[in-house]
Amino acid sequence: MSFAFWGLTIAMSIAAIGIVAIPLFSGKPRFSAATLLPSVLIPLVALGIYSKLGSPDALSVNGSRADRSQVGTNSANGGQSNKGTASVASLVDGLEERLVQEPNDADGWILLARSYEHIGSRAEAIAAYDNAKSLGKTDPTLDKSLSGETPAQKPPVSVAGPSLRGRVALAPDVAAQVQPSDTVFVFAKETAAQRMPLLALRKPASELPLTFELTDAQAMVPGSHVADYEKLVVTVRISRSGMAGDTLNGFEVSSKPVSPLAGEEILLLIEGNSSGDLPMGGPNNE
Template sequence: MSFAFWGLTIAMSIAAIGIVAIPLFSGKPRFSAATLLPSVLIPLIALGIYSKLGSPDALSVNGARADRSQVSTNSGNSGQSNKGTASVASLVNGLKERLEQEPNDADGWILLARSYEHIGSRAEAIAAYNNAKSLGKTDPTLDKSLSGETPAQEQVVLVTGPSLRGRVALAPDVAAQVQPSDTVFIFAKETAAQRMPLLALRKPASELPMTFELTDAQAMVPGSHIADYEKLVVTVRISRSGMAGDTLNGFEVSSKPVSPLAGEEILLLIEGNSSGDLPTGGPNNE
């Protein structure tokens, strides 16, 4: 184990103990949930991140990137509690950066969703949990706590914001090999070779041929917006295992670069040796 990891954990534990000890020596031993919560959560989250990902590198935070992806914290806590929450936020940002390099770690996304939920960052928790679900991983507790209607401001984006929409169809020879229980993954990247999808959607193969729409609601990175990208490539993949990294018999197709602002329909036909998209208005398998 890394000396840096244990040094950070011990330092944070001492800080957490100080949060509780200072009121005792001041003669005002008044405790509240806001005072005690950091002393418990800080060491637990630190150890949880280590045990789940198996490397203290998950705790490393790139300063410049952390500044761009700060985790929101509740403003009603005391000054001491805010310091503890900020330390937890640093750990969470470190885990987020780790997952950007290893996006297929479903357990890591679950841990990130739980961590975001603990510090009150609901939108980020939902996005992280959606990533886990796209990899076939679910959690009953998160299902319950993160369920609910989309916030009003996100609904406006869904209705009026830019999007990538289209239709997925199967060639007859492919349709004969696809089962209703298979999974269809639809995701968008800046290039087809990019590892981390920017947007992702998961649907059952029983809905084929199907229509789709990718919006900010399917963002894999919290805070990212589809309008920030000039052009994106949409890829459709069939998976029998339900895991995003698995492709059934090479059944995958990618579009040409498309502008999210163009509003054009993307028609994707999956063939045995498919490599591109159909022109708008092209044939389908109905």
């Protein structure tokens, strides 16, 4: 920028000198107002430019300052969040440097952890807080935020529809004969004699005694719903082969007809005298 300024000044000076010198060397020094006017104006213009700008070197300095000022203005207008984040980031840099020199400053590690958390650097925040804790300094707010705890929330309201729920247990003599690899089938029909179950659930015998819940999700007939039936009979069967049609030693029991809308808990106890005649177990509200 300074070379251009001085080059322009020198060129203008040469032009002014030429306007005066050429008539002198031509032997016919004829000066008129038109001839003298440029020779006077050109130096004055050069001096005016210099007085306006000052040192040519200052032009680039002032320009860079103006750029920084404009950037600062744009940042302020762009939002306080960016400005705040930049300030915290600057604080983090300074804290890191200081803590390298003073690693036993527990309060400094706490402040660094908070700063890291503010700018979203969770891993670094945890590491900084661990350093503070190793020095015997803790902070309840950081404990909660960095451990992933969130404010207590209300449990979701259940929107589940009608269902059949209950428990299956084995009498001691039956339990002695059932192996963990056996299969427990829980299914519901309109009557015990009905061949095709409406709802079915399969569990490993290793989970006995177990709880169950039959809902629309276990429907065997597409589009059917538990609420469509006034009463249903729940049957439990143990199978060694894993086939629903096979019953191990007649270990099977059915409930009396139960309304899916009643909300009762059904207790089904498989006893040793259970046989193909399907003895009925009663609902238990305990």
